Amino acid sequence: MKLSQIGEFGLIDTLKKYAPVSKAVIKGIGDDTAVLPYSKSEYLLLTTDMLAEGTHFTRRMPPESIGHKALACNISDIAAMGGWPTFAVVSIGIPKKLSVKFIKDVYKGIERTARQFNISIVGGDTIKTDKVVINIALLGLVEKKCLVTRDGAKAGDWIFVTGPLGGSFKSDRHLNFTPRLPQARFLVEKFKPGAMMDISDGLAGDLNHILKAGRVGARLDYASIPRHKGAGLSQALNDGEDFELLFTLSPVKARSLMDWQARAKSFYFYPIGTITADVKETIKSKSFTHF
């Protein structure tokens, strides 16, 4: 059997079955990051992302942006759990004939973003490959009371996103996006979402992960989904790599958030629909998948 027949999510489901998991693990495979024991009041978060030349970037793209993206998509995962990033290790596969300048510039991009988000680069690996491959593993912390996972959506909750969607890969946004860390920390400290995740594979597909995890359905107000200029509804629903946050709030908290943002005008959160009890109300997706 070929991978194209079982698909990326089929593969992940298969692999999940094998994975040994001890009782110490709070959350393993299946959320934005793993949740692990740390201290009396905090959990340790761990996530990893691999980017490859030809799949996520080309050598004609600015190497600093490639480095930025490799770290930023991990930061986005930590933010989606309600935490903050701390330490990273960086592995790079390098073709023998690549210029040292290209690799240095990839690192400069990683480092600039690391500094911006107070992340220490504490190790890594450099090996020889045919095409450029970058893997970053990122640690984070979150107060136990601030942890938000994918499975907490309840019927009646409002559904929000943190910004406009669609057309990320056709623009430069997939390379230069800013992880929604301040927004996530604001939310978990002040409003504590029921469920949260980052939109990496497309709104529709990612929302379906929240619905499946919470055993709920959803009804979207399609007209209220914020879109980037030039992006139609289908792009806003299905394009990946937006890295906005998708989250749910109880109606009371949702109205309180709307009141807050009418006054504060700092962050803006977009209500796009509601969670329903009917699990048959799923969102049709053409979500991005690798295989």
Place this chain on the structure above:
Amino acid sequence: MKLSQIGEFGLIDTLKKYAPVSKAVIKGIGDDTAVLPYSKSEYLLLTTDMLAEGTHFTRRMPPESIGHKALACNISDIAAMGGWPTFAVVSIGIPKKLSVKFIKDVYKGIERTARQFNISIVGGDTIKTDKVVINIALLGLVEKKCLVTRDGAKAGDWIFVTGPLGGSFKSDRHLNFTPRLPQARFLVEKFKPGAMMDISDGLAGDLNHILKAGRVGARLDYASIPRHKGAGLSQALNDGEDFELLFTLSPVKARSLMDWQARAKSFYFYPIGTITADVKETIKSKSFTHF
């Protein structure tokens, strides 16, 4: 400038300069793993290794062994610090036409080794690549009093290895080696080495890392270096991928270890030379480097 001109270690030195490191980091780039804050009595260890088809393995090799190696070389790094492994995240780059069986078998190898060493697989990433690429990031813990780094060798210390060296890559050993975790834990609990690391790039080159870090020299008793069948002295000194441990002990502890092993006959540790105060006494190496 090309990578072949500055070399792998030149690249790592360059990258190390850029890396942002906060005061919280106990050890960053430059040892077998990073050492990070955890609890009152323990440190958190973090390491990562990337393996690529064509560089570290081919598709004709048993996929379970490839998976084993990807995890085992990380376990070896954790052992070299005196710690034990806990949680891992696994990223795999997969060519579109690769069979699902191959990938499943790679995972089976990872999982079997994870179970053997009580490691939980808590997340990962799967992406599309042209050639198979595997990156594992592994967490571990170590009691503060048991941590051993590369920089603690003192003049007069004896130098030991945990087993025979040479010819690993030509045999199947580089795929099927057993990380020296029990030996490392025995050592840090009972004898506390001054310096320790695993031999991944070759004895001579790796010993030079210990000498440089400790600002000391070394004199080897070449005849006493244990070799694998068919491996000459040059192979024992320069071949990489043996994953035996290299460590130093004060003369008092060294004699005590020799007494112990004459009676116990469980682990065997091989004395191969002594640390000297003269930094000019380095070991000539043709250490493995990627570029």
